[in-house]
Amino acid sequence: MTATDTRNEPPKKPDPGPMSREWYWHPDLPLKFAPYWQWPLEPAALAKWVWQNWLQFSDRSMYVALAFVVAFWLQPVGSEQATLAFHWVSWVFIRNWVFLLIVAGGLHHWFYGIDAQGKLLKYDPRPYMKRKNALYKFGYQTWDNIYYSMVFGATSLSVFEVILRLAFASEFARTLSFTAHPVWFVVLFPVLALWQSFHFYVVHLFLHQPFIYKHVHAVHHRNVNPGPWSGMAMHPVEALGYTSAMLVLLILPAHPVHMLFLAYWLMLGAASSHSGYEALWAKDRQALLLGAFFHQLHHRYYECNYGNAEMPWDKWFGTYHDGSEAATRITRDRKRQMHAQGQARKSKQ
Ligand SMILES: [Zn+2]
Numbered sequence: 001m002t003a004t005d006t007r008n009e010p011p012k013k014p015d016p017g018p019m020s021r022e023w024y025w026h027p028d029l030p031l032k033f034a035p036y037w038q039w040p041l042e043p044a045a046l047a048k049w050v051w052q053n054w055l056q057f058s059d060r061s062m063y064v065a066l067a068f069v070v071a072f073w074l075q076p077v078g079s080e081q082a083t084l085a086f087h088w089v090s091w092v093f094i095r096n097w098v099f100l101l102i103v104a105g106g107l108h109h110w111f112y113g114i115d116a117q118g119k120l121l122k123y124d125p126r127p128y129m130k131r132k133n134a135l136y137k138f139g140y141q142t143w144d145n146i147y148y149s150m151v152f153g154a155t156s157l158s159v160f161e162v163i164l165r166l167a168f169a170s171e172f173a174r175t176l177s178f179t180a181h182p183v184w185f186v187v188l189f190p191v192l193a194l195w196q197s198f199h200f201y202v203v204h205l206f207l208h209q210p211f212i213y214k215h216v217h218a219v220h221h222r223n224v225n226p227g228p229w230s231g232m233a234m235h236p237v238e239a240l241g242y243t244s245a246m247l248v249l250l251i252l253p254a255h256p257v258h259m260l261f262l263a264y265w266l267m268l269g270a271a272s273s274h275s276g277y278e279a280l281w282a283k284d285r286q287a288l289l290l291g292a293f294f295h296q297l298h299h300r301y302y303e304c305n306y307g308n309a310e311m312p313w314d315k316w317f318g319t320y321h322d323g324s325e326a327a328t329r330i331t332r333d334r335k336r337q338m339h340a341q342g343q344a345r346k347s348k349q
């Protein structure tokens, strides 16, 4: 432990849980899905979750706020966007690169640049890979991740944002207004988070098919111990698949603000969820909840938790890792089976 770890520690859990040998810190286990999937429904837990995630200061509420700033102030969809033109398209690309630079760069600087909270609330006991390693492009995990995030991740998101702006401006996609449909306008935010969870599960399952994994998804999975820049560090094919979640808005009536929320949830949410920390800790308190232990388990054990904690797709389809040692054993067996099947297929050919 570094000197910084001893100050302002959050309250210690009485029982560190069955995974404490493999993790420096982890949330309460077994890991739970969003409380609207708990049955019987616990209204108090649900209200607390909605408050913490959607209403209070959180990464999610920040992305909602940012979507409003862009949709109503920085670059509203206007009639000039009905045709492709360099000036407005370039703003889309530049803005998304800058947002990713600020969020992923800012989180990276806090956690791994100035090491602002040491290992406080850090999942992986191993230090972030700062040493030169031939596995990565340019020899370093951070430079590799920045390259893939900026060149492919943010770029493919911008391509879809441009397509949707064209669709809204030319009235190919219907624009939903708050005054005409106030309830649906609000409900669409959580609906899009659920949609993203489903889309991510399906695309991610496909990415784990052996051939695709080897040639595409392996780029992302070299980050066993991820950092904020790892979130959007993807092979171009994966980047297009992941960000294609936005295309649902070609058929689902929405406002550009919903499109932007989905974009930031996909891009900036990936930076926060790969940070490797449960929360940002500043001024003796938890300043910002980032926690994505669910996905951290995927980066450690691979064949589990293809979706996210928003919706229990993994539970329904038998790929759920709840953080326990038993789940680790089951996941390792599944990995061995998949490997054996792959070998059998190869020897038949
Ligand atoms: Zn990941």
Ligand SMILES: [Zn+2]
Pocket: 204, 207, 208, 217, 221, 298
């Ligand atoms: Zn994966």
